[in-house]
Amino acid sequence: MSSINADDIERGPGRPSHWFTTHQDELLGTKSLGPTIDLACGRGRHSLAAAALGLETIALDRNAESLAELSSQVDSSGLLETRTLDLEGDEAPDLGTACFGAVLVFRYLHRPLFPWIESLLAPGGVLLYETFTTAQRPLGWGPSRDDFLFQPGELATSFPKLETERYKEGLSKDPRAAQTARLFARKPR
Numbered sequence: 001m002s003s004i005n006a007d008d009i010e011r012g013p014g015r016p017s018h019w020f021t022t023h024q025d026e027l028l029g030t031k032s033l034g035p036t037i038d039l040a041c042g043r044g045r046h047s048l049a050a051a052a053l054g055l056e057t058i059a060l061d062r063n064a065e066s067l068a069e070l071s072s073q074v075d076s077s078g079l080l081e082t083r084t085l086d087l088e089g090d091e092a093p094d095l096g097t098a099c100f101g102a103v104l105v106f107r108y109l110h111r112p113l114f115p116w117i118e119s120l121l122a123p124g125g126v127l128l129y130e131t132f133t134t135a136q137r138p139l140g141w142g143p144s145r146d147d148f149l150f151q152p153g154e155l156a157t158s159f160p161k162l163e164t165e166r167y168k169e170g171l172s173k174d175p176r177a178a179q180t181a182r183l184f185a186r187k188p189r
Contacts, residue, residue, distance in 0.1 A: 016049035017106060018173040019130045019182045023166075026126060026184065028053055030101030033122040037100045040087055040108035044070035044080075050104065051080040062086040087113060095120070105129045109148050111158070118161045121187040127162055128184055129155065133169060135179035142178060155181035162187055 020027075027036065027050065035056040038047040043066050047059035051074070059082045061067055067082040074080045085093050088110050099122035109131050121127060133150045136142045143149055156167050162185035169181045 014043070014045050015175070016046050017130055019168075019180075019184075020046055020049060020104070020106070020128065023126075023128055023184055024053060027055065027102050027128070030124070030126055031055055033101030033125050034099045036102040036104060037095075037098075037120065038104040038106075039113075039117070040105070040110075041070070042066060042107070044073075044082075046104050046106050047080060047082075048073065050102070054079065055102070057081070058083060060085050060087070062088075099125070101125045103127045105131070107131050109150065114158050118159055118187070121162070123187055123189040125187050126184065127159060127186075129159075130172070130180050130182045131155075133179050133181050135170075139179060150181045155183050159183070159185055 030036070035058055036050045037058045037060060038044070038050065039060055041047045041059040041061045044059050047057050047070065050057040057080050059067065059070055059080060062085060064084045067084055071082050087093055093116070100120050101122055102125060103117055103120050105117070107130070117127065131150065132142050132148065133152065136149060137144055152169065156164065164183065164185045166184040167182065170179065171177045172180050
């Protein structure tokens with residue numbers, strides 16, 4: 001088990017979202033299906049939280065500085081690996097033949113990646129996705145361009161090859177509440 005703990009997360013990138021903590025048991029259930037991958041992980045708050053649960057986790061981001069900072073917070077358990085990769089290049093990112101038990105996407109939106117994200121999951125694997133909607137604009141912080149905001153109901157239909165188990169839209173239950181769309185979906189076995 002990792003020695004990454006809640007205190008480390010608090011000192012580092014901050015708490016994982018309420019959506020993540022609500023689904024911890026389901027994430028733990030994917031351990032035998034393959035590692036967890038946190039796409040566009042930023043400072044790694046969800047990567048650290050997944051590793052703290054004992055999940056082998058890959059933190060992926062294009063910002064090498066953020067990943068270096070994240071790496072400095074990780075022990076030698078080997079549960080958290082960082083990789084620098086630009087997800088918005090001309091082609092779908094190459095992760096080889098890897099299949100993942102869980103894919104995490106928080107506060108990131110690049111619609112051309114949706115089919116690729118579906119393909120990353122092992123049968124029975126889960127997608128945990130949460131990001132801003134157009135209702136975020138009046139709050140005065142976060143993204144404002146349509147490219148980075150889901151339209152009402154859009155996330156619910158963005159992953160047609162997955163089975164939606166839970167979907168919510170509206171104000172999040174995080175300390176700094178945001179208007180988000182939240183999806184928990186599973187790849188059929």
